[in-house]
Amino acid sequence: MRYGGKRAVRISMITAALLLAVVALTAASYIGRQGQERVLHFGMMAGSYWDVPTGNCYEVVDAAISRFEEKHPGVTVEYVSGILKEDYPEWLAEQVLLGKEPDVFMIPAGELDTFVSLGILKRLEPLMGKDKGFEREAYYDAAYFYGSIRGGQYALPYESVPTLMFVNKTLLSKEGIRMPGADWTWNDFLSLCRQVTKDTDGDGVIDQFGCFDYGWREAADSNGAVLFDKDGKTSYFADSRVEEAVRFVKDLNAANEGYVVTAREFDKGQVAFRPFAFSQYRTYKPYPWRIKKYSDFEWDCVKLPSGPDGSGQTKLDTLLMGVSSRTKQEYMAWEFIKELCYEEETQLHLLKASQGMPVLKKAAQSPLLRQVLGSDTPGNGDMDVKVIGQVMEEAMETPNFRLYLSAMNLADGEIGRMINGDVSMDSGLLKLQREVNGVLK
Amino acid sequence: MTRERVVSxxxxxxxxxxxxxxxxVAGSMAYSIFAIVDAMQAEMFLSLIRVRPWTPGAMMxxxxxGYLCLVFFSxxxxLWDHKRRMVRLLITATEMFFCIGTTIAMNMNYNGLVLLVVADMVRGQKGSRQKVILGIAVVCLYTIVNYNLTGSYFNMIPWESYLICFGGSTQAFLKGLLSVFSSMNLVLFILYMTMLIQGEYRERERFQNLNEQLEEANKKLKEFAAEAEKNAEVRERNRLAREIHDTLGHSLTGIVAGIDACLTMIDISPEATKQQLIKIGNTARQGMTDVRRSVSKLRPDALEKMDLEDAVVKMLQDTGAASGTEIQFQNQVKPFKFHEDEEEAIYRVVQEATTNAIRHGHAKKIWIYISKAEQWLTIMVRDNGVGCDFIHEGFGLKHMEERLHLLDGTLEYDGKDGFLITARIPIRWGEEYQ
Structure with missing residues (x-):
């Protein structure tokens, strides 16, 4: 009987071994099929990342790919075209679930933290360390550090959009006011706004305004307020700089004497100032989009005015690219992400074919910028190129922790009520800070 | 069905x-990933689980x-339960590795595999120290594969998250199925353990029975031995009585009768009396010869057949082999040949001392040293046994002493460190050289 027991054990053992061989062979053939050719996959979204009209969104990438393929014979780069910005996160998540995420891909806005905590992104420091030609100082700090989270660099910036103050030069010269300089302050801004706010055609209704779209966020940034700590665990809404900002916005709104200014008034040339993203600026004036807006005023850009405790900083919006942590071609993926984010030629190409700013200082400061901006603004517009460089240089990095957007939405609502006077500001900010901290915990 | 067959x-x-x-578990997890992708819920799913799951293929x-490897090593x-401890330990470790690996691959959503490994470990364990190790190993294993304890630390994804892509009734069915599997597994484990413990209990009972029987047999054997000894003694006594009656009795009767005749005759015919006395003397001599012959029958058989040295060596070899004692015999006296009574004494002293050392001293090693100085032959028997502080009769010492006294010899003994017996016999060397 003892023998019978052993025999049964032997049969189980052989069965297990046979099944194991079947599983192993299946897996091996699957893996074998996968790693045959040297194809680098790239994930990108179609259209403009900045939500502005765009021409051929693949132009820069296609050019970069052909340069890359030339430098690395035998390697081809493939990407799936036509994935819209709103579908891109879902598409990327599906690829991650199926284990087929691209080797290099664009990171959807605000998803860096989630991606890093999911372990999807490769940490880039080891690759940078091996690459002698790579210097992180080539980037604007705000752009570079947007890709850094949880003590590691997980993404490289590809394109940035700074915020500038759009000034209606026609309106100012009509009022006999000189263009504000780079060192203008909130007080200058407020007094200019009060100065231009008036009824020009005498129908008893105010039809000329100081500013549009200037909110507490711009005010807080330009006053040097830091709203969150680095880890996104604590907020500082009760800070005096935030309070000053909210008070300032309240004063500005009061200058409009209760009239709610809209984009229509701005397009009609009735508003003197408007904070504008660089991408919007790029697409505001040039043909064919200009046609839609009927605007016929001259304009210029300046830095945002500085608050009492700040220096007119703005936030920098940045499009990031990352390398998949599961990539089988680590070196090639690094070379390719460098081709996109570190190669001057690609970055200069962005100036011509995209709406953002290059993240490389060298590319951003090139004379090409003046040419390109000049061609975008036929005749009547002009722009001090140095302003953009300065804004990029001074920009603050946008927090990239996971709950940033929800925290800011919560703050928008509460502070909006404070500005409208529904809630007291003294206790309101402290209460908001507690509330936001509760969300962040 | 036998117990072994049931266990198997x-x-x-x-x-x-x-x-x-x-x-x-693995199949439903892998399938649900495809289902989630089909339903365009990937982003929602990822934000829900907060961990990147394995690809469906890798998971499955x-x-x-991993499970098949576990079965293979189990x-x-x-099959290798008779191998060395190291090999068995290695196999158990491998089993644990695959158990943990497979459980992690299933995101700790099924931890029944631990029972397989525990069953194997319980079956293979021997000795109480291993029981402690087994206990620790089982606790560790359970801790590691328990989702509630370590799941979040290992970034495991609960099965429920995967099941969201299924309809409510399918979810309920799958959960029910898994719980049936889990309970069945537990039932099997308990049955298996019961059988195993029962088997062990029976085995122990059988051993106990056998032990009792053995003890009984041993006791009987001892009784038999005592009986046989008694019988031999009685036989010997009878033989002695017969011998004495036949030889000494016969001669003495003749001598007594002869002497009586002499007493009557001596005054009448001194010559005839003389003749008679010569006859009586002859009878007495004859009697003595007979006594000698009788006594010679009491001599150890070995001494009859071979010379003293060979006889002693053989006796020691036999005793040593029989009792498993190491006996060293050193004799410096050459040639080793004496009178019969002396040889017998030497033989008996050595035999008795050795027997004592083994029987009472439980010695493992015995040294015997025989030397001579002038006319004295010295026999020293030393052992590494338990010794004895208080020496009492019945160790055969009395017997030895008496034997030696007959030859004017002495006996000394000391039981402090092992046991040492020193016997000294004055040898009649002169006669030896004749």
Whole structure:
């Protein structure tokens, strides 16, 4: 009987071994099929990342790919075209679930933290360390550090959009006011706004305004307020700089004497100032989009005015690219992400074919910028190129922790009520800070 | 059905049942990923689980392959249960590795595999120290594969998250199926353990029975031995009585009768009396010869057949072999040949001392040293046994002493460190050289 027991054990053992061989062979053939050719996959979204009209969104990438393929014979780069910005996160998540995420891909806005905590992104420091030609100082700090989270660099910036103050030069010269300089302050801004706010055609209704779209966020940034700590665990809404900002916005709104200014008034040339993203600026004036807006005023850009405790900083919006942590071609993926984010030629190409700013200082400061901006603004517009460089240089990095957007939405609502006077500001900010901290915990 | 067959069947059933559970859990996880992608819920799913899951293929193949490896090594452990401890330990460690690996591949959503490993460990364990190790190992193993304890630390994804892509009734069915698998597995494990423990209990009982029988037999054997000894003694006494009656009795009767005749005759015929006395003398001599012959029959058989040295060596060899004692015999006296009574005494002293050392001293080693100085022959018998502080009669010492006294010899003994016997015999060397 003892023998019978052993025999049964032997049969189980052989069965297990046979099944194991079947599983192993299946897996091996699957893996074998996968790693045959040297194809680098790239994930990108179609259209403009900045939500502005765009021409051929693949132009820069296609050019970069052909340069890359030339430098690395035998390697081809493939990407799936036509994935819209709103579908891109879902598409990327599906690829991650199926284990087929691209080797290099664009990171959807605000998803860096989630991606890093999911372990999807490769940490880039080891690759940078091996690459002698790579210097992180080539980037604007705000752009570079947007890709850094949880003590590691997980993404490289590809394109940035700074915020500038759009000034209606026609309106100012009509009022006999000189263009504000780079060192203008909130007080200058407020007094200019009060100065231009008036009824020009005498129908008893105010039809000329100081500013549009200037909110507490711009005010807080330009006053040097830091709203969150680095880890996104604590907020500082009760800070005096935030309070000053909210008070300032309240004063500005009061200058409009209760009239709610809209984009229509701005397009009609009735508003003197408007904070504008660089991408919007790029697409505001040039043909064919200009046609839609009927605007016929001259304009210029300046830095945002500085608050009492700040220096007119703005936030920098940045499009990031990352390398998949599961990539089988680590070196090639690094070379390719460098081709996109570190190669001057690609970055200069962005100036011509995209709406953002290059993240490389060298590319951003090139004379090409003046040419390109000049061609975008036929005749009547002009722009001090140095302003953009300065804004990029001074920009603050946008927090990239996971709950940033929800925290800011919560703050928008509460502070909006404070500005409208529904809630007291003294206790309101402290209460908001507690509330936001509760969300962040 | 025999117990072994039942145990073996239970094991097979557990293997198949767990394979079913592994395929159910890993399969549903892999399938749900495709379903989630089809339903365009990938982003929502990722934000829900907060961890990147394995790809469906890896999940499925690693779970199943890991489980099959576990089964393979479990079987190997059963086939190799007679191998060295190191090998068995290695197999158990491998089993634990695959158990943990497979459980992690299934995101700790099924921890029934631990029972397989625990069953194997319990079956293979021997000795109480191993029981402690086994206990620790089982606790560790359970801790590691328990989702509630370590799941979040290992970034495991609960099965429920995967099941969201299924309808409510399908979810309920799958959960029910898994719980059936789990309970069945537990039932099998308990049955298996019961059989195993029962088997062990029976084995122990059988051993106890055998032990009792052995003790009984031993006791009987001792009684037999005592009886036989008594019988031999009685026989010997009878023989002695007969001998004495036949030889000494006969001669003495003749001598007494002769002397009586002499007493009557001596005054009448001194010559005839003389003749008579010569006859009586002859009878007495004859009697003495007879006594000698009788006594010679009491001599050890070995001494009859071979010379003293060979006889002593043989006796020591036999005793040593029989009792498992190491005996060293050193004799410096050459030639080793004496009178019969002296030889016998030497032989008996050595024999008795050795027997004492083994029987009373429980010695493992005995040294025997024989030397001579002038006319004295010295026999020293030393052992490494328990010794004895208070020496009492009955160790055969009295007997030895008496024997030696007959030859004007002495006996000394000391029981402080082992036991040392020193016997000294004055040898009649002169006669030896004749």
């Amino acid at each position: 069947n239970l094991q097979q059933a557990a293997y198949i049942l767990n394979l079913g559970a592994v395929i159910l 193949s690693i779970s199943v392959a 079987c190997l452990g059963q």
